Amino acid sequence: MSSVLSSEQTPRPWTADPVLTVEHVQMRFGGLVAVNDLSFEVGRGDITALIGPNGAGKTTVFNCITGFYKPTQGMLLLKHAAGDTFLLERMPDFRISAKAKVARTFQNIRLFSGMTLLENLLVAQHNRLMLASGMTILGVLGMPSYKRAEKESIETAKFWLDKTGLTARADDPAGDLPYGAQRRLEIARAMCTGPELLCLDEPAAGLNPRESAELNTLLLDIRQMGKTSILLIEHDMSVVMEISDHVVVLEYGVKISDGTPSEVRNDPRVIAAYLGVDDEEVEKVEEQLDELTEGATP
Amino acid sequence: MATAKTTSGPGGSIAGAARDAILAGVVALGIFGPLVGLKTEQNMQNELVITTRWGLVAIIVGIVIAGRFLLTTTIWPAMTRNKLRDKPPATAGEVAFRARLARWFAPTGLVFLFIYPALMVYFLGFQGSLKWVDNFGIQILIYVMLGWGLNIVVGLAGLLDLGYVAFYAVGAYSYALLATHFGLSFWLLLPMAGILAAMWGIMLGFPVLRLRGDYLAIVTLAFGEIIRLVLINFRELTNGSAGISSIPKITFFGIYSFDVSAPNNFAKVWGLAMSSAYYKIFLYYLILLLALLTAFVTLRLRKLPVGRAWEALREDEIACRSLGINTTNTKLTAFALGAMFGGFAGSFFAARQGFVSPESFTFMESAVIVAIVVLGGMGSMIGVALAAVAMIGGTELLRELDFLKAVFGEGFDPDQFRMLIFGLAMVLVMIWKPRGFVSAREPTVFLTERKSISSSLVKEGHG
Ligand SMILES: Nc1ncnc2c1ncn2[C@@H]1O[C@H](COP(=O)(O)OP(=O)(O)OP(=O)(O)O)[C@@H](O)[C@H]1O
Ligand SMILES: [Mg+2]
Numbered sequence: 001m002s003s004v005l006s007s008e009q010t011p012r013p014w015t016a017d018p019v020l021t022v023e024h025v026q027m028r029f030g031g032l033v034a035v036n037d038l039s040f041e042v043g044r045g046d047i048t049a050l051i052g053p054n055g056a057g058k059t060t061v062f063n064c065i066t067g068f069y070k071p072t073q074g075m076l077l078l079k080h081a082a083g084d085t086f087l088l089e090r091m092p093d094f095r096i097s098a099k100a101k102v103a104r105t106f107q108n109i110r111l112f113s114g115m116t117l118l119e120n121l122l123v124a125q126h127n128r129l130m131l132a133s134g135m136t137i138l139g140v141l142g143m144p145s146y147k148r149a150e151k152e153s154i155e156t157a158k159f160w161l162d163k164t165g166l167t168a169r170a171d172d173p174a175g176d177l178p179y180g181a182q183r184r185l186e187i188a189r190a191m192c193t194g195p196e197l198l199c200l201d202e203p204a205a206g207l208n209p210r211e212s213a214e215l216n217t218l219l220l221d222i223r224q225m226g227k228t229s230i231l232l233i234e235h236d237m238s239v240v241m242e243i244s245d246h247v248v249v250l251e252y253g254v255k256i257s258d259g260t261p262s263e264v265r266n267d268p269r270v271i272a273a274y275l276g277v278d279d280e281e282v283e284k285v286e287e288q289l290d291e292l293t294e295g296a297t298p
Numbered sequence: 299m300a301t302a303k304t305t306s307g308p309g310g311s312i313a314g315a316a317r318d319a320i321l322a323g324v325v326a327l328g329i330f331g332p333l334v335g336l337k338t339e340q341n342m343q344n345e346l347v348i349t350t351r352w353g354l355v356a357i358i359v360g361i362v363i364a365g366r367f368l369l370t371t372t373i374w375p376a377m378t379r380n381k382l383r384d385k386p387p388a389t390a391g392e393v394a395f396r397a398r399l400a401r402w403f404a405p406t407g408l409v410f411l412f413i414y415p416a417l418m419v420y421f422l423g424f425q426g427s428l429k430w431v432d433n434f435g436i437q438i439l440i441y442v443m444l445g446w447g448l449n450i451v452v453g454l455a456g457l458l459d460l461g462y463v464a465f466y467a468v469g470a471y472s473y474a475l476l477a478t479h480f481g482l483s484f485w486l487l488l489p490m491a492g493i494l495a496a497m498w499g500i501m502l503g504f505p506v507l508r509l510r511g512d513y514l515a516i517v518t519l520a521f522g523e524i525i526r527l528v529l530i531n532f533r534e535l536t537n538g539s540a541g542i543s544s545i546p547k548i549t550f551f552g553i554y555s556f557d558v559s560a561p562n563n564f565a566k567v568w569g570l571a572m573s574s575a576y577y578k579i580f581l582y583y584l585i586l587l588l589a590l591l592t593a594f595v596t597l598r599l600r601k602l603p604v605g606r607a608w609e610a611l612r613e614d615e616i617a618c619r620s621l622g623i624n625t626t627n628t629k630l631t632a633f634a635l636g637a638m639f640g641g642f643a644g645s646f647f648a649a650r651q652g653f654v655s656p657e658s659f660t661f662m663e664s665a666v667i668v669a670i671v672v673l674g675g676m677g678s679m680i681g682v683a684l685a686a687v688a689m690i691g692g693t694e695l696l697r698e699l700d701f702l703k704a705v706f707g708e709g710f711d712p713d714q715f716r717m718l719i720f721g722l723a724m725v726l727v728m729i730w731k732p733r734g735f736v737s738a739r740e741p742t743v744f745l746t747e748r749k750s751i752s753s754s755l756v757k758e759g760h761g
Contacts, residue, residue: 066620068616068619068620093619093620094618094619094620094621094622094623094624094625095622097619097620097621097622098622098623098624099622103620103621104620106616106617106620110614110616110617110620111613111614111617112609112610112613112614112617113613113755113756113757114609114613114739114751114755114756114757115606115609115610115613115741115751116741116743116744116749116751118741118743118744118745119606119609119741119742119743122603122606122743123606123607123610123618123621123623124621126603126606126607126610126621126622126623127622127623129602129603130603130604130607133602133603133604146602154743154745158745167745170744170745170746171741171744171745171746171747171748171749172749173751173752173755175755176755189621190620190621193621193622
């Protein structure tokens with residue numbers, strides 16, 4: 001069974017060993033079908049972009065992947081490099097992060113604003129530290145094994161603070177950071193969970209061009225490390241075209257295109273739906289409208 | 299420029315202020331005229347007759363007019379002026395002083411707490427110290443412990459629990475019943491009471507913790523009431539509203555007894571004059587140690603993953619789940635632990651009173667404990683301790699308002715105004731410090747420098 005979809009003109013490397021396979025997912029809110037019969041693959045080690053106009057259902061797809069919503073239909077299969085597989089639609093949200101190793105960020109940043117940067121990154125390593133503290137009992141007694149584990153966690157946190165350029169502010173509360181730094185901290189926090197799949201919801205939103213370029217470097221860096229595949233939602237086409245290996249386009253909850261960035265860029269349906277129709281065409285439609293209204297009111 | 303504005307502002311609007319004050323007076327007349335001015339009384343023939351009190355209404359309306367006038371002309375302008383004036387930045391000396399104060403406050407306080415009974419005995423003698431050790435010392439420390447216990451739930455995990463007294467009751471009745479029926483010792487029953495209370499905490503927690511915010515508060519409140527009603531109505535076990543009396547005293551680790559008739563009575567063994575002060579002082583140190591145990595465990599836990607998860611939960615529950623934290627279990631541990639300390643305090647309370655009845659576990663108690671946590675600054679140990687001193691010590695001190703009789707005449711009962719004064723004081727404190735006495739948060743870990751976190755960034759939890 002091959003899940004190759006429409007166009008066969010180019011190879012589709014992401015179908016060979018996908019980290020995430022989304023199959024026929026539907027998400028319905030009462031009468032509203034936010035996502036309908038959506039299938040796509042996220043290749044291992046790739047940066048996959050999920051794009052689409054406002055309200056297309058991108059965040060809803062993320063919420064289905066990370067367990068915050070249960071899809072009304074369909075299957076979400078996650079496969080680790082080591083071979084373990086997880087059916088995400090059957091797992092509660094916190095286990096998807098803890099066991100299936102899917103980390104995420106939020107469109108409206110959700111940091112622990114009253115805790116320091118370092119604390120934010122330590123909370124992200126909760127499960128590992130919880131085990132090391134013997135479910136708290138050894139920790140209360142002050143056992144050295146826990147001390148060691150905590151030191152390691154702080155090293156991991158320092159590594160990601162360094163990667164995101166936030167080391168100097170490690171002891172400041174997260175709520176005090178400027179917007180762009182908060183976005184980076186949220187990525188660092190997600191990375192501290194040691195994810196196989198990192199889902200970023202509009203990471204470049206609200207960033208200035210320099211910050212946006214830094215973000216690209218960070219994401220390429222994470223890909224370089226090889227352990228984590230990235231799925232990101234993005235509106236900024238320059239970011240998408242520059243760093244992604246594979247683009248999936250949604251409109252009104254339905255997939256309208258799926259391929260390499262250059263394929264998607266030239267897909268007429270994407271141009272019409274996402275990038276909008278050409279200026280000339282708009283003018284044509286406006287002229288027609290004018291004629292119509294003039295005809296109606298003599 | 300600025301001075302011109304501040305003088306001309308109120309000066310120019312005296313007429314407006316007067317008009318405003320008279321309007322307030324009319325409103326007051328409308329409200330208090332019928333409410334206060336007319337009073338129905340039964341006369342000798344058992345008929346209702348209306349008596350009028352226009353003099354009283356006139357006094358009230360006068361107060362309202364004068365007060366409103368004063369507010370608009372002087373108090374509000376002064377307040378806005380204060381707000382507008384930039385606070386001068388703290389000088390280096392002030393900062394250093396504050397840091398020193400913060401560093402030395404806890405150790406000094408601890409030393410004081412340990413020598414407090416000795417000081418009282420030294421100055422007032424054994425009999426004279428009784429009131430200060432028992433009514434003030436022990437009473438306040440019980441509430442410090444309860445406040446610290448509830449602080450785990452409300453202050454750290456951000457779960458508003460309005461039925462905390464239920465766990466206090468479980469602890470108290472556990473000791474009362476098991477000690478009177480089976481003659482078990484306090485030292486065995488203390489941990490047992492804690493465990494039983496924690497179990498009740500988990501039992502309540504399972505169904506309830508999926509609720510959030512107001513819903514959680516209401517259900518916990520109801521739970522507190524249910525426990526009290528069960529204690530009243532389960533007569534076979536709890537003896538109903540009559541309560542359980544002659545609960546055995548705590549022994550000095552089984553070596554000495556404080557029972558007057560016992561052969562190993564503490565005073566007899568040491569050849570001292572009989573006095574209940576020894577027992578009270580012993581109880582004082584016991585509750586002090588129990589409270590310090592609560593503080594020690596809480597401070598330790600804050601620096602462990604569970605503690606950080608509690609605080610993260612208070613900040614953002616959804617983010618917690620996205621990081622793989624089992625929020626249900628995390629909430630349950632907070633609930634169970636808070637309940638356990640409530641249970642410890644309860645068993646101590648039962649032993650100290652020698653008598654328990656459902657009367658002691660009304661919603662009022664829960665409200666006082668929540669008020670202590672909120673007033674202290676949610677999450678702050680020192681703040682909660684200070685608030686307990688202010689609230690419990692304050693209400694006890696207000697019992698000593700007898701001097702007011704000199705002002706208002708013999709018929710005046712100051713005890714009745716205790717709660718009123720107290721409520722007013724609380725409102726004022728919350729205006730002055732809306733996030734409690736100590737509102738800054740201390741981070742649990744740091745790379746280079748420990749910096750306090752301003753309360754404006756710290757969330758209060760949402761259930
Ligand atoms: N919990 C919900 N209940 C009801 N409707 C929802 C819910 N979540 C999303 N929707 C609806 O689903 C549709 C898709 O929303 P979604 O947030 O996924 O869009 P999006 O592609 O992320 O848009 P944006 O680019 O603006 O972030 C919208 O019409 C939205 O109103
Ligand atoms: Mg979205």
